[in-house]
Amino acid sequence: MNNYKSLAIALVSIIFLGACNSEKQEKTADGVEYVLIESDNGSSFEEGDFAIYSLKLIDSKDSVMLDSKDVGELPVQINDSILSTRGPLFSILKELKLGDSIKTKLTASQVLTEGFQQPVAQDKDGAERLTVYAKAIQKLDTAGFMEWQQQKRAEAMEKMQKDAEKQKGIDDEIIQGFLSENNIEAEKTESGLYYMVTEETSGEKPESGDTVRVNYVGKLLDGTVFDTSYEDVAKESDVYNPEREYGPIEIPIGKGRVIRGWDEGIMLLNEGSEATLYIPSGLGYGPRGSGAVIPPNSSLIFDVELVEVK
Template sequence: MKNYSKLSLALFLSLTLVWACNNEKKLETPEGVEYVLIESKDGESLEEGGFAIFSLRLEDSKDSVLLNSEEVGELPIAVQDSVLSTRGPLFSILKTLKIGDSIKTKLTASEVFTQGFKQPVGPNIEKTDRLTVYAKAIQKFDTAGFMEWQKQMQQEAMKRMQKEAEKQKGIDDELIKDFLSENSIEAQKTESGLYYMVTKETSGEKAEAGDTVRVNYVGKLMDGTVFDTSYEDIARETGAYNEQREYAPLEFIVGKGRVIRGWDEGIMLLNEGSEATLYIPSGLGYGPRGSGAVIPPNSPLIFDVELVEVK
């Protein structure tokens, strides 16, 4: 009886596997691009002049995921054959799919990125590397429906950004408080999360929004790395020197978004001639994008500043 049960199970699994394999169809686009139709729900065809939304997943030869629309967002395309026909084999497949169709294909990195997305291949990928592409046609829209979908996506993205920013604000606050505690620094905190310590107080004119100010500064990461300064001697000492720039106080209109928010707020706390150290959470600095190669994403910053002049 046990042997019979095992035989029945094996037969069931083999039939299931055969059925699954038979469900996958090897197809070819009119341009000659081969792909496998993993699943078809016989949905609606895409319409010229409309819009379609696809999920997309890219894997390299080691099955490492290079792109996943579940993490970066779904792929919308305008269904215009004259445009899609110039975007290589990936889009020649996508434009033939019906809603609900899932496909798999093998394409080179150049075919996917350079031809398809009109962008360079990433630094760790060779143009000739073979990528496995999984795609599914999810929805289609007319122009009005697509605009509404875009609006919803923007609202959802904004909510995610706000949630992430609030979480990062808490992380930054702990980092700054720990730094201040470890270095026995007494700093004041503003409502926005900016910490500051006035190191030289004066009775000069206070900077207000709209004033033109001149500020000397030294900008550092939390580990003490100097990434920028208006002082040439400090730039040379710390390896931050750039012979293509002038070393002089930075002049700007304060309170108008010409500098990072932590500066706008911090400088307006000071009087002309005063000096301070600003401890700026990343949300008031360069945020999740960072700045170039010197300021990583989500980096709290430290600025020693001197308000040289209020014009």
């Protein structure tokens, strides 16, 4: 009886170990090696099909560089003549079947430069080995892919709106805190713009489409000056550009040629007036920021003078 029991345990162990060790070393027709982690024996992708992949990139320090869960899935049209020029990653992807998931190690240059035709970041070494996980999750024809794109656009728009609404509340709290801390009394518009007129005049107000001339100083809430039309302020604040012509800038107002906070704020003023605008990020540069000077989701301060309405 004990012999039968031992045999049964051994068989179960063999089956269990076989199930856990189902990964297979594979090689593409181009000679690129990868590990097949899982396969559903799904259908192959044919020339012209649209394949949707999930993708995850992990660097040599085990930090996640990219994850489809955060940035969305990767759509690829199967076109051998094009994909064969995009390096080893796409050599693997084009040979996967629906439901296949794989793991491979490739250099940053192979993935980014060859695969996605993007430069390797300055803080990365092109020879750094990245661990790549990918899975073929959908197979679509042209009509199906167009529908997929529309759905993704709608989802992205909905997410942007939700994020913007959430950020609007955060910005308002930050600006209110700043005003309270500095004993500033400012008026608030329906959009969330705060403003304080510091020099009132009886000049005409600009209307949408008018050309105006404006002097300004742009600052972060911590007081850092990032741009100005005044040469002396630029020199004092270490943002002077000798190639720039200083003085009032001339812009059409109310036409989206400047940030929304300016379009709205300048039209609240009379010609000759001066004011300080406290602009939430949604009316400024939003989640992208602006270069290295204005971080993402930054509320901004602009001291402005409406010099002339043309």
